[in-house]
Amino acid sequence: xxxxxxxxxxxxxxxxxxxxxxxxxxxxxxxxxxxxxxxxxxxxxxxxxxxxxxxxxxxxxxxxxxxxxxxxxxxxxxxxxxxxxxxxxxxxxxxxxxxxxxxxxxxxxx
Amino acid sequence: xxxxxxxxxxxxxxxxxxxxxxxxxxxxxxxxxxxxxxxxxxxxxxxxxxxxxxxxxxxxxxxxxxxxxxxxxxxxxxxxxxxxxxxxxxxxxxxxxxxxxxxxxxxxxxxxxxx
Numbered sequence: 470x471x472x473x474x475x476x477x478x479x480x481x482x483x484x485x486x487x488x489x490x491x492x493x494x495x496x497x498x499x500x501x502x503x504x505x506x507x508x509x510x511x512x513x514x515x516x517x518x519x520x521x522x523x524x525x526x527x528x529x530x531x532x533x534x535x536x537x538x539x540x541x542x543x544x545x546x547x548x549x550x551x552x553x554x555x556x557x558x559x560x561x562x563x564x565x566x567x568x569x570x571x572x573x574x575x576x577x578x579x
Numbered sequence: 580x581x582x583x584x585x586x587x588x589x590x591x592x593x594x595x596x597x598x599x600x601x602x603x604x605x606x607x608x609x610x611x612x613x614x615x616x617x618x619x620x621x622x623x624x625x626x627x628x629x630x631x632x633x634x635x636x637x638x639x640x641x642x643x644x645x646x647x648x649x650x651x652x653x654x655x656x657x658x659x660x661x662x663x664x665x666x667x668x669x670x671x672x673x674x675x676x677x678x679x680x681x682x683x684x685x686x687x688x689x690x691x692x693x694x
Contacts, residue, residue, distance in 0.1 A: 511687050514682040572620070
């Protein structure tokens with residue numbers, strides 16, 4: 470089976486930086502996605518990594534190490550609205566649907 | 580439409596009943612996916628369509644679940660003889676590129692409660 474692990478919950482302070490880790494052991498690998506999901510809402514796309522390294526997009530950055538089966542999502546200058554679940558998802562190949570982890574519920578406190 | 584539309588947003592039914600959930604993808608998106616999400620869990624893959632045909636239905640839990648996409652646009656997920664364990668949010672997503680190669684656009688989901 471496919472194994473994607475993320476912490477269940479994290480808490481961080483407004484204005485701080487938080488790193489959400491994701492490790493994966495899958496039968497194939499074609500890229501890694503991060504999605505944000507606010508409570509009761511649809512998941513929305515944040516980032517996509519296919520090569521090793523860091524991809525930066527505003528306050529959010531995502532890192533991938535294919536050799537280690539590891540990714541992280543870095544959120545800077547945290548805001549209250551960043552309180553949400555963050556889903557790590559692996560693409561096994563170019564023609565198979567994404568496999569999602571269980572998600573990390575982030576709470577941002579004042 | 581502007582986004583992925585799912586109806587109904589909420590459905591309460593009794594054990595043993597038949598349920599249909601509808602998904603209207605973004606216009607022009609050939610790939611359509613159904614996922615199921617239980618509380619505190621990530622989306623669990625059910626079935627993927629490329630055009631009118633089911634390219635991958637390996638996630639359907641049993642033969643009570645069936646999905647169609649007859650004209651390559653709107654899709655319907657059908658659940659027969661519902662059980663309490665079927666209670667979840669059913670998410671539909673569409674994408675422009677083939678599965679695994681591009682961003683998924685999700686609908687708000689249909690929350691199914693089986694009493």
